[in-house]
Amino acid sequence: MxxxxxxxxxxxxxxxxxxxxxxxxxxxxxxxxxxxxxxxxxxxxxxxxxxxxxxxxxxxxxxxxxxxxxxxxxxxxxxxxxxxxxxxxxxxxxxxxxxxxxxxxxxxxxxxxxxxxxxxxxxxxxxxxxxxxxxxxxxxxxxxxxxxxxxxxxxxxxxxxxxxxxxxxxxxxxxxxxxxxxxxxxxxxxxxxxxxxxxxxxxxxxxxxxxxxxxxxxxxxxxxxxDPQRNAQNAIKVLLKFLLLERQQIKLTEVPAMLASLPLAAAANRRYLQRSVADLSEWAVAQLLRAGAAEIRDGFLYNRH
CATH class of the missing domain: 3.60.15.10 (Ribonuclease Z/Hydroxyacylglutathione hydrolase-like)
Structure with missing residues (x-):
């Protein structure tokens, strides 16, 4: 531009x-x-x-x-x-x-x-x-x-x-x-x-x-x-969005394991949030939906640009 x-x-x-x-x-x-x-x-x-x-x-x-x-x-x-x-x-x-x-x-x-x-x-x-x-x-x-x-x-x-x-x-x-x-x-x-x-x-x-x-x-x-928890939450949301960018679609049941496999997300959760992986994943997905950065169809999380 x-x-x-x-x-x-x-x-x-x-x-x-x-x-x-x-x-x-x-x-x-x-x-x-x-x-x-x-x-x-x-x-x-x-x-x-x-x-x-x-x-x-x-x-x-x-x-x-x-x-x-x-x-x-x-x-x-x-x-x-x-x-x-x-x-x-x-x-x-x-x-x-x-x-x-x-x-x-x-x-x-x-x-x-x-x-x-x-x-x-x-x-x-x-x-x-x-x-x-x-x-x-x-x-x-x-x-x-x-x-x-x-x-x-x-x-x-x-x-x-x-x-x-x-x-x-x-x-x-x-x-x-x-x-x-x-x-x-x-x-x-x-x-x-x-x-x-x-x-x-x-x-x-x-x-x-x-x-x-x-x-x-x-x-x-x-x-x-x-409240450093806020920075950690923002980071985890961004990291999930990057995963979605890579794959374009992720089965909702696989999101917790994917987030848990990221050392930086796991470290941020352990240090600041201390949520269960399932709870953290549910929260991160909800944040992307709220931002219009993803959508759910037929049990999958889809990327939105």
Whole structure:
């Protein structure tokens, strides 16, 4: 979609709740893409990027963080263009050895095709994307290694899952008993110091109401931190939705076993909720139905987009 005040060298390929937005840069000398979406959508990602490139090759691929919905298209893009790939420095060893546990894919039950990388990104780095200068900033909270990109000249922030128009991504470290709320607050406070006029979030449409979005995010963070059970509940709902995205339909009687098989969901339940698996599953299904993200027909839970 075309966002207000988006420079002509940028394109935002807006995806969905479970596949991250892709930000395409068409510089005079180099093209680049930030984030690549989920594995199930990789073929579509390649097609969308190819259309946006208008016959040019994809020279560079960068990831804000390595959750599966942000890097699941990496391997397909590398196969299509052999693009130079940059990932957060904190996860270089995990990608090099393809440690699915450390990369969270086993814990969440999500898929990501193995990919390689050429160099790493860390806070303080300077990037040239779309003939514009970007600062790399640390954005821990949702993920300890997450990064965001800021262009001071145009007041644009690529915020990944650190800030959405109506919140932010699940604070995953807290599910394992690690600190995440304090880091998320520090990230929001950092964003508040920047002269941001346009935010390109990891999910959802670009937006310009930055002050209102920050107010919403701070309020939501305080709500979650006041009772970590709320963060755990949100995470389990999201994890079930990912399972449904993978399979498109799940027999209702199989939902409890599927949730129980996810180490991260089991850990969150054990630490914060302490519900029976049957009760937890019934609750999670009800949440997806209420959100319009699923429907029940003939004893099956079906995915709804």
């Amino acid at each position: 075309t966002a207000p005040h988006l420079p002509p060298s940028m394109r935002v390929l807006e995806r969905g709740w479970l596949s991250s937005n892709n930000i395409l840069f068409l510089g005079r000398e180099q093209t680049a893409l930030v984030d690549s979406g989920y594995l199930n959508h990789a073929a579509q990602t390649v097609a969308l990027v190819a259309h946006g490139l208008q016959g040019r090759p994809l020279d560079r691929l960068l990831n804000t963080h390595l959750h599966s919905d942000h890097c699941g298209g990496n391997a397909a893009l590398q196969q299509a263009w052999r693009c130079h790939t940059s990932i957060p420095a904190g996860q270089a060893a995990q990608v090099r050895s393809w440690d699915r546990d450390a990369l969270s894919y086993n814990g969440t039950g999500q898929q990501c095709a193995p990919f390689s990388f050429d160099d790493t990104l860390q806070a303080g780095d300077q990037l040239t994307l779309g003939d514009m200068q970007w600062q790399v900033l640390a954005a821990a909270g949702h993920d300890p290694h997450s990064l965001i990109f800021y262009c001071q000249e145009h007041g644009i922030l690529i915020s990944a899952d650190a800030l959405w128009e109506n919140g932010f991504g699940v604070i995953f470290p807290e599910l394992d008993g690690e600190s995440g709320f304090a880091e998320a607050r520090a990230t929001l406070e950092l964003i508040a110091t920047l002269d941001v006029r346009l935010v390109i979030p990891g999910h959802g449409a670009p937006f310009s109401g930055v002050a209102a979005a920050l107010d919403t995010a701070f309020s939501r963070l305080a709500y979650l931190a006041a």
